[in-house]
Amino acid sequence: MKPAKPDLARPGIIGPRLVLAAVVALALAPVAAIAYGSMAGAGPGAGLLSPFAAAGQALTVPRNARALAFSLEQALMSALAALALGLPGAWLVAHYDFPGRRLLKALSAVPFSVPPLLVVLSFVLYFGRSGWINRLSMMAFGLSEPPFTFLYGFWGIVLVHGFYNFPIVLQTVGEVWARIPRDREESARLLGAGRLRAFATGTLPSLAPAIAQATGLAFLFCFFSFAVVLVFGGLTGSTLEVEVYRRARIEADPSGAAAIALLESAVAMAVVALIGLAEGKNSAARRGGTPVKRERPAGWSAIALLAYASLIAVFFFGPLAALAVEAFTVSGPPGEAARAxxxxxxxxxxxxxxxxxxxxxxxxxxxxxxxxxxxxxxxxxxxxxxxxxxxxxxxxxxxxxxxxxxxxxxxxxxxxxxxxxxxxxxxxxxxxxxxxxxxxxxxxxxxxxxxxxxxxxxxxxxxxxxxxxxxxxxxxxxxxxxxxxxxxxxxxxxxxxxxxxxxxxxxxxxxxxxxxxxxxxxxxxxxxxxxxxxxxxxxxxxxxxx
Amino acid sequence: MLELRGLARTMGDFALNVDLELASGAIGAILGPSGCGKSTLLRLVAGLEHPEAGSIELEGRRLDSLPPEARGVGLVFQDFALFPNMSALRNIEYGPRMRGEPRAGREAKARLLASSLGLSALLERQPSSLSGGEQQRVALARTLAAEPRLVLLDEPLSSLDAGLRRRLRGEIAERLREAGVMALHVTHDVEEALAIADRVYLMENGRITETGSPEEVYLRPRLASTARFVGRGPVIPAEPGSPGLLRTALGDFAWPIGVGPGGPGRLALFFAADAGNLLPWAEAGRPNTLRGRVVSASFLGRCRRVVMDCGQLILELDLDPGAMPRRGENLCFDIPPDRCMLVTEEG
The missing domain is CATH 1.10.3720.10 (MetI-like)
Incomplete structure (x- = not known):
């Protein structure tokens, strides 16, 4: 028999629904204020729905449609990049013990706590026209022009976003993966399933919600990306987030800003709803069991680990190192070498x-x-x-x-x-x-x-x-x-x-x-x-x- | 004295309704299968859940409207529930601290209790670094340090391995008797209940079905359900036959004159698994005999247990360890009338 939930174990002090209502009201207040502002701006007689009509109307303006398309496109590619970078890491931290494992897991704090501007700066210093990689290649291959110029465009944004957000996937998926009992996959194997099929039967169903949740979160953060696009997107495109800012503060176009802000929030709410769905399924999976035993990598798993570690070192820690080195590099007067x-x-x-x-x-x-x-x-x-x-x-x-x-x-x-x-x-x-x-x-x-x-x-x-x-x-x-x-x-x-x-x-x-x-x-x-x-x-x- | 009167709680289609009395200073054991409501009963007495009806009286004081901290009732949790943010010592002296006792006094008390439980060397350790048995002892010390009038133990040994379980159950009973505190111990382990308790309460489907001393419930159960749960021997449905005889699917049985059924309800015949004597096959058919074919036999050390196919029923009987029955062999047993007992199926 399942015991009834003990009356005293629930720390609900205030009515849970009341608190929830307050949180929702707090979230909707700025959107409502923007909608109201745009309604007032539309003059007397404007209906309650006019802000949303305006948001819909905004889509017919080519510049806005382009911004929406660009926002979605770069966010999707960035989220997929984060997924591709995060999944191998999730597998490694879930199944193997190796030096640096804790560091890798701790990187999940990065997307939330390292300012995007710092990340932008570090990638400029590392992959930029006169960054480390370009200078190194020019020196090594005797080139007169920097070979890598992708940074200031769509793929540059995707690269930065991918490496900025992959730790979300690594942590969220890795945590679940570590708790999926291996005997499910093993029993599938013993019942005649191949390696892939066993993975699909025994592991993937529990893993899928975590993957969806993490990818959705990465998508949302990239969709909202501001500093990265502000610096790199100048020529290629602009996200809705940057457009709202430009209209409101640079072009003094409050009604335009309002329309785009409503559009952006509507898309984001849909994404958050999907993330919420995935999270609901995921938390059910996460409640299960204790982490399974981890092994030391050996053989091909050691090779995989090494490859992954090099990838992260070059693309993630490299830029950060460039940032630190740059901070301590003092450029002298013209003609003189820089020194530390x-x-x-x-x-x-x-x-x-x-x-x-x-x-x-x-x-x-x-x-x-x-x-x-x-x-x-x-x-x-x-x-x-x-x-x-x-x-x-x-x-x-x-x-x-x-x-x-x-x-x-x-x-x-x-x-x-x-x-x-x-x-x-x-x-x-x-x-x-x-x-x-x-x-x-x-x-x-x-x-x-x-x-x-x-x-x-x-x-x-x-x-x-x-x-x-x-x-x-x-x-x-x-x-x-x-x-x-x-x-x-x-x-x-x-x-x-x-x-x-x-x-x-x-x-x-x-x-x-x-x-x-x-x-x-x-x-x-x-x-x-x-x-x-x-x-x-x-x-x-x-x-x-x- | 502890008195529970009509203590009721429903959870979905499960209904708990308990009457129970336990003498001052005595140790009671509530024995029943998992899911019978034993843990819920303890939580009601401790005040962690609220009854829908009924009363709880401890030494003449009504408890049911008091908050848990004012009841003077201690509970040793199944998973110990030690405070992970405190050392063993801080855990043990928590109760005295809540009563506002000065630090020196409560520490001395905690150390004294700890030494009687062999915990002196572990007092500065965090709960997570203690073994299961050590955590269990800290939990007991913590409960006793609060000087409750009644200690409740919720399957406190179930997460420990068999050897430790046997050792600790003796130790717990001894500490409780030493402290002179009454206790109510919940378990599904028959041997544990018999070993610890002065009084055993059989519980089934949210109700106490039978109460008695350990000897009574083991040797002379009143109900068929008690006999089945205690597992001392077969229980065979029966009805009154010709005078002085019980009719069962396996034949007629006589039982000691003057020993009537324990209560109303359908009858059943109960005897200890080792009550039977082997008879030559020719004797089969007389009253008080059983016959059947050996399905399997396993050596259990102090006896050899045979599973017998008796046509209508499968019975488990214990033979002398030296007996060597063969699979498929036909055996005949004599169950002397003075070993036969009548029990009743409830309702």
């Missing part, structure tokens, strides 16, 4: 306004992280561990891009100014906090909390002494994550920033635009250091407790 040193940092810190840039980042990202961690934890606890209909709607904020959120909230609070950056950043980080804390709550064993009650602890004390410490690491991690997302975010300050407000991503963007790569890299490293410090502080806390 801290000159870029010295110049950066000597810049008028760099310290205030640091301060701008700190005073927006820290409160945003606290706000996101607090609100997200509250929402996760409020929704409790119960599965209820509509729970998937909690992912809705994912469908609101950074630019759309910033634009919408600035319509709701037109006088919000720079202060508005904080809640908008917190809003962007919210779905990740909810997911992380909900995950921790789901794995929370009910036993210890109940045991505390039988040992004389009140409900509150049992929560404080037993349940909270079990969830606290997830909340801290989510907070650190939110800080990383907020500190590296370019979109919100770009849309909302007024006056001299210039957090580090904006500074990096301006330095990159004026081809001062070395200083931009140095600024990027300072940003990475700040984020690293926050993660360190978080881990220090948990070490002290253990």
């Amino acid at each position: 040193g801290f000159g870029n940092f010295a110049r950066l810190f000597a810049r008028a306004g760099f310290l205030s840039s640091l301060a701008d980042t700190a005073v927006t990202a820290l409160p945003a992280a606290f706000l996101a961690a607090f609100a997200g934890s509250l929402a996760a606890v409020g929704m409790g561990r119960k599965d209820f209909r509509g729970r998937g709607l909690a992912g809705l904020p994912l469908a609101i891009s950074g630019i759309v959120a910033a634009l919408g909230w600035s319509l709701i609070f037109p006088d919000g100014g720079n202060a508005l950056v904080v809640p908008v950043l917190a809003f962007t980080a919210l779905p990740f906090v909810i997911k992380s804390v909900s995950g921790a709550l789901a794995t929370l064993e009910p036993g210890p909390g109940l045991a505390a009650r039988t040992l004389g602890a009140s409900a509150l004390r049992a929560t404080l002494t037993i349940k909270f410490p079990a969830v606290a690491p997830a909340i801290l991690a989510a907070g650190a994550f939110s800080f990383a997302i907020s500190a590296g975010d370019l979109n919100a300050p770009l849309v909302l920033g007024r006056g001299s407000f210039q957090p580090i991503p904006i500074l990096m963007y301006r330095l990159t635009s004026s081809y001062r790569f070395s200083e931009a890299c140095a600024a990027g490293l300072v940003l990475a250091l700040m984020t690293g410090l926050v993660f360190f502080a978080k881990d220090g806390g948990s070490d002290a407790r253990a």
Whole structure:
């Protein structure tokens, strides 16, 4: 007999549906504000449906149709690239033990916490016209022209997106793959199925939802891609996200921006719904068993591992290394060789306004992280561990891009100014906090909390002494994550920033635009250091407790 | 004394309804197959679930409206439920801490308990680094340190291997008696229940069906279901025949004069598996004899168990370990009247 769900194990403090309604309202508010703004702009007598009519109308404008097509096309190719790069890694981390395995799994933090601008910069330094690869090939083969010029176009975007997002696939799929009992495949083999057929019967059905979920997420992030397209897409095309920004802030065309923003959000919501479906199926698969035993790679699996490691080293760590080296490379006066040193940092810190840039980042990202961690934890606890209909709607904020959120909230609070950056950043980080804390709550064993009650602890004390410490690491991690997302975010300050407000991503963007790569890299490293410090502080806390 | 009166809870089409009494200081064992509602019963007593009807009274105090922390009831969980963020020592002193006892006093108490359970060297360890048996002892120490008036044990040995299980069950009973605390122990293991308890409660489909001392439920069960679950020997459906005889599908049986059926309901004949004596085949057909063909025989050490095809029924009987029955051989048994017992099928 399955015991009834214990009455006391459910930490639902506030009505789960109420919390869900609040999250959904928060997600829809910016979109609604944009729709309302466009309705008001259309003059008196415009119907409630006019914003959507306008969004539909926007599709007939060739430039917009091109942007939609380009967004979808590059996102699809990028997601497929991420899938192709991530699947072998997922297989390796699920089945083999090797040095660097943890590092490979930890890369899943990269798409969320490494600012896209930093990634763009590193790929320019590595694959760009005068990047490492081109200089190396020109030197090796005595070429007078750089041989690789694909970076500044469609395939450049796909390359950057693919390597930026493959860790999502690796982690999500790898985690499930590791838990699929191997005896299913083995029994299929013993019943006469070939290797491939056995994989299709025993493993693929459990793996497919994870693959769909991860690919969908990669698709969504690439669909929303802003910085990468802003830098590389100039000549080839532009995504809806970049178009919204251009119309709103550069071309002063609010109704055009609104129409495209609604179009973009509609597509994103459809994608998020599909991701939610896949995730629902996936979480059912993930609940099963403990990870199967991993082997040391030998023979052809060792070769596969080596090949994969080289691929990741060349295409993923290579650019990051170029970034670090560039930051410490000081170019001398013309005619003199460059040398290593801290000159870029010295110049950066000597810049008028760099310290205030640091301060701008700190005073927006820290409160945003606290706000996101607090609100997200509250929402996760409020929704409790119960599965209820509509729970998937909690992912809705994912469908609101950074630019759309910033634009919408600035319509709701037109006088919000720079202060508005904080809640908008917190809003962007919210779905990740909810997911992380909900995950921790789901794995929370009910036993210890109940045991505390039988040992004389009140409900509150049992929560404080037993349940909270079990969830606290997830909340801290989510907070650190939110800080990383907020500190590296370019979109919100770009849309909302007024006056001299210039957090580090904006500074990096301006330095990159004026081809001062070395200083931009140095600024990027300072940003990475700040984020690293926050993660360190978080881990220090948990070490002290253990 | 612990008194449960009409304690009821329904879950889907499963209904629990329990009446139970346990004397102060005694250890009770609730014995039943998995899914009979034993764990739910414990959770109701502990206050982790709420009954729909009925009352729980412990030493004259009504518990059913109290929150779990105010009941003075401890529960040793099946998977131990140790606090993963605390050392063994912090786990054990959690209960006294919740009562606001000063640190020095509660630590001394925890150490004393720990030493009686052989845990002294492990107190600084985290639960995850302890073996199953060690975790089990920490869980028991933690429960006892809270000084409950009643300890509930929810299959506390089921996740341990057989040898450790036998050793720990003696140890647990001894610690509980030492502490003078009453306990209710839930298990599906007959031997465990018999070894630990002063009183055994058979449970089936959400109800207590039979109650008695370990000797009573094992040697003289009242119900056929008890005899079947305890598994001491065959239970054969029966009906009254000619005076002084029971009619069964396998023939007529006499039973000791004056020993009547234990209650209303259909009758059944019950005897211990080793009650039979081998007879020459020619004796077959008399009352109190069984005959059948040997389907299989297996050597169990203290006996040789034969599975007999008796035509209408398949029976398992125990022979002397030295006996060497052959497969397909026809055997005849005599079951003396003084070994025959009447039990009733409930309802």
